[in-house]
Amino acid sequence: MHYNVKVDAFEGPLDLLLHLINKYEVDIYDIPVSQITDQYLTYIHTMQELELDIASEYLVMAATLLAIKSKMLLPQREEELFEEEHDLEDDPREELVQRLVEYRKYKEAADELKKKESSRSLLYTRPPADVTEYSREDSNTSIGDVTLYDMLAAFQKMSRRVKEKKPKRTTIKTEEIPIEGRMNEIKQQLRGGGRKRFTDLFTDHEKGSMIVTFLAILELMKTSELSCEQEGNFGEIMIFESERKAME
Template sequence: MTQYNVRLDAFEGPLDLLLHLINRYEIDIYDIPVAKITEQYLEYIHTMQELQLDIASEYLVMAATLIAIKSKTLLPKYEEDEFDQQLEMEMDEDPRDELVRRLIEYRKFKEASSYLREHESKRSLTFSKPPSNLDHFEAKQEPVNPVSNMTIYDLVGAFQSLFDKKKTKNAPKTKIDRQEIPIDKRMSEIVTELRFRKGVQTFQNLFPYPSKDHMVVTFLAVLELMKTRQIRCEQDENFNEISIHLMEEDIS
């Protein structure tokens, strides 16, 4: 299969992924279950590798950090008289403290950036000039967020679950050789299918074949269509079905 490498701006870094997992599973940030969060984090990394996405080195560094913290939490605690006072203080320190501090600091900056972005958007609509007749200008619609009420990690998680379900099903023994599908061709097929469905299709129904190659190409095609703002994804609530919508200007 041809190698496809895609880098998306929506992946903001390992701390963003950790914060997403904490929010998704409603985990107390001050009492992180390291074993569970490490397992979920590594699953996302594995899924990114399955999709042949470029994984920045900081994701792998964070994976190593989580494994190291997990190892420290599993170490047995010794009696107090076996170490001097300084070593006892080090043993009493929670190995998660530094990670929690970084996450809290990152969350503060993330919330602040969201607040500033919102106010910058509102401020951009304010003009310090006398009123003018602008009827002759064509109203331009603001760009639609391709990912509504969800993050790119939700989409990767949905693909991960779908991929696991497809693998567990017994595939037919008959092998049919077919030509590999280029991403641009699969993108056109998805757009055509959305137009046929009046602009809406469920994420799961975009993957009719259990073939790994076809699933990966389809998922990468979805990401590229989002990146070029030809489609957008919506999810009403956590764990609900994700729906794919064709942008209005693309609906014939």
């Protein structure tokens, strides 16, 4: 079965590149193109495996990175090396770096405006009202710094371990797995305040079943029926029923 799911959490290829640069703590003005390109393509490949709807701009950026990587690997003649000593504007990364710097500037400005909006929203001109009912909602549903990138990385890591454990020869079984049914199974497992590790929800290690489980988790988080949290970078992601859902 094929499920086409459009994920709105991605803000574009430049956002993914910034995420990789921050994750691997590299200098934005001296990007190790080979390393970043490999990691970028890994994310794209994972999204394709999950049959997520990938915008064409992601593929265009992948082609751009490969072109830059190829150009930097080409051998240079002596006269070209001599010219580079006097003119450094031929760095094939220059245009991409400028785009990233500009994007980061506007992203930081947007974050600052969002903080100001949040601060301004705390000011009221109406008389005091009873907001006890609302203050209880979502009090324990913060997902901290968990992003879709972290979820994809966790899925990559788990898939790699499953592939390494599988025998070289195996029988492929075709089985239709309704995503709605898997969503109900996950909700049942977490009902009543239960908490499970992200990896423990993947009880069936067949590729089709793993993909359906991953998409079911994303859909439940999108509808605020599930929440997650992660203790520190690369830590285990915990999945649990949102408080709002538990109160229903």
